[in-house]
Amino acid sequence: MWKSYLIYGIATILTVLFLWLAEIFKKKENFKYKKWYILFLILAILPLSLVSSLRWGIGTDFFYTYYPDFYRIIVGFKPYKEMPFIWLNLLISYFYMSPEPLFVITSFVFMTFLILSVDKMSKSMPLSGLLIVLGNYWFISMNNVRQCCALAIMIYAFSFFCEHKFVKAGLFSLLATCFHLSSIILIPILLVLCLKKLRKYFLEINIVLFCFGIFALDLAKWGMGLLGYGSYFEPFGWQEPLYTQIVLFAYLFLLIVFGRNRLIKQDNYIFPLMMLCSLAFLIGLESLRFQTMETMSRAILYFSWSILFLIPYIPKLTKYRWLNWTLTIIAVILICGYTYYITICLGHHEVFPYRSIFDK
Numbered sequence: 077m078w079k080s081y082l083i084y085g086i087a088t089i090l091t092v093l094f095l096w097l098a099e100i101f102k103k104k105e106n107f108k109y110k111k112w113y114i115l116f117l118i119l120a121i122l123p124l125s126l127v128s129s130l131r132w133g134i135g136t137d138f139f140y141t142y143y144p145d146f147y148r149i150i151v152g153f154k155p156y157k158e159m160p161f162i163w164l165n166l167l168i169s170y171f172y173m174s175p176e177p178l179f180v181i182t183s184f185v186f187m188t189f190l191i192l193s194v195d196k197m198s199k200s201m202p203l204s205g206l207l208i209v210l211g212n213y214w215f216i217s218m219n220n221v222r223q224c225c226a227l228a229i230m231i232y233a234f235s236f237f238c239e240h241k242f243v244k245a246g247l248f249s250l251l252a253t254c255f256h257l258s259s260i261i262l263i264p265i266l267l268v269l270c271l272k273k274l275r276k277y278f279l280e281i282n283i284v285l286f287c288f289g290i291f292a293l294d295l296a297k298w299g300m301g302l303l304g305y306g307s308y309f310e311p312f313g314w315q316e317p318l319y320t321q322i323v324l325f326a327y328l329f330l331l332i333v334f335g336r337n338r339l340i341k342q343d344n345y346i347f348p349l350m351m352l353c354s355l356a357f358l359i360g361l362e363s364l365r366f367q368t369m370e371t372m373s374r375a376i377l378y379f380s381w382s383i384l385f386l387i388p389y390i391p392k393l394t395k396y397r398w399l400n401w402t403l404t405i406i407a408v409i410l411i412c413g414y415t416y417y418i419t420i421c422l423g424h425h426e427v428f429p430y431r432s433i434f435d436k
Contacts, residue, residue, distance in 0.1 A: 080430040087123040088209045094120035095201040121191045128183035132433045135219035136426045146175035160254035186217045189228035200388035212415040219425035226256035237266040238344045269348035318363040320414035325357035335393040352382035
């Protein structure tokens with residue numbers, strides 16, 4: 077197990093280091109430093125992408141879904157509703173009769189779009205880079221491969237929604253659906269959240285959301301049923317509410333409510349991020365009713381990613397620096413607690429111990 081910690085730890089440290097250097101050169105705002113900023117940004121993509129690319133049997137769905145489905149697709153089966161993803165498998169099979177390149181491509185898609193989003197939106201690129209791992213998102217990406225690729229692309233599309241660049245937002249949203257159709261659910265939500273007129277009604281909107289939250293589960297069942305994923309709402313697998321996420325998002329929600337007036341003034345990203353955090357908290361509460369962890373973990377994932385960008389706002393939440401960093405550290409501890417419980421204690425996603433293609 078110590079080898080897994082070493083590999084994951086080195087990759088994480090390198091990612092954070094390169095993001096820190098990229099941020100330094102980015103802030104210099106001088107053309108002669110731009111090449112260094114771009115270089116370190118590219119380097120930041122590589123460590124976690126390579127570790128994920130070279131994995132063998134890592135992730136519950138590795139041998140359960142993607143490996144066998146690759147060979148099923150070759151002989152004419154269509155195990156996915158997303159035809160572009162099937163075409164990707166067929167293209168790979170034309171050059172290489174094994175699915176290893178599929179994991180290389182998906183690993184780089186996930187990390188590339190996340191790093192681009194961090195570069196564009198984060199108040200602290202190194203902290204956001206660290207949260208990609210500590211927040212469990214990278215580990216989940218080695219299991220829920222298609223959903224995480226779609227999610228990473230939708231996060232990048234989110235930045236364009238916030239900037240009201242709807243053509244670019246639409247194109248990247250379309251690309252996301254090529255990996256997982258469920259990403260369509262985010263499109264109308266992001267369109268609504270990017271409306272500037274809503275910003276002054278943060279508390280009122282949340283009161284309405286939580287009052288009508290009792291209908292959220294039924295609405296989700298209906299929506300996912302239309303997309304062909306209704307089976308996710310049949311009880312199966314591990315039955316337990318998302319206790320750790322509920323605690324984490326309750327804490328963040330309270331911070332947001334407390335500092336909302338100071339936060340909302342900062343940029344165009346923060347209000348939608350605050351609302352996504354509220355939705356993640358609501359889904360966590362819904363898991364008390366529908367306790368199928370696999371389904372609710374997938375559901376909350378489409379909103380919980382907001383913490384990658386929300387947490388870096390906390391160091392400037394109040395005028396007291398010591399308080400800001402205390403609140404930030406508590407948030408990171410809660411995030412680590414969630415990841416430790418889910419990934420190590422419960423063994424979800426089966427990412428420990430790490431094995432590479434050289435170990436098969």
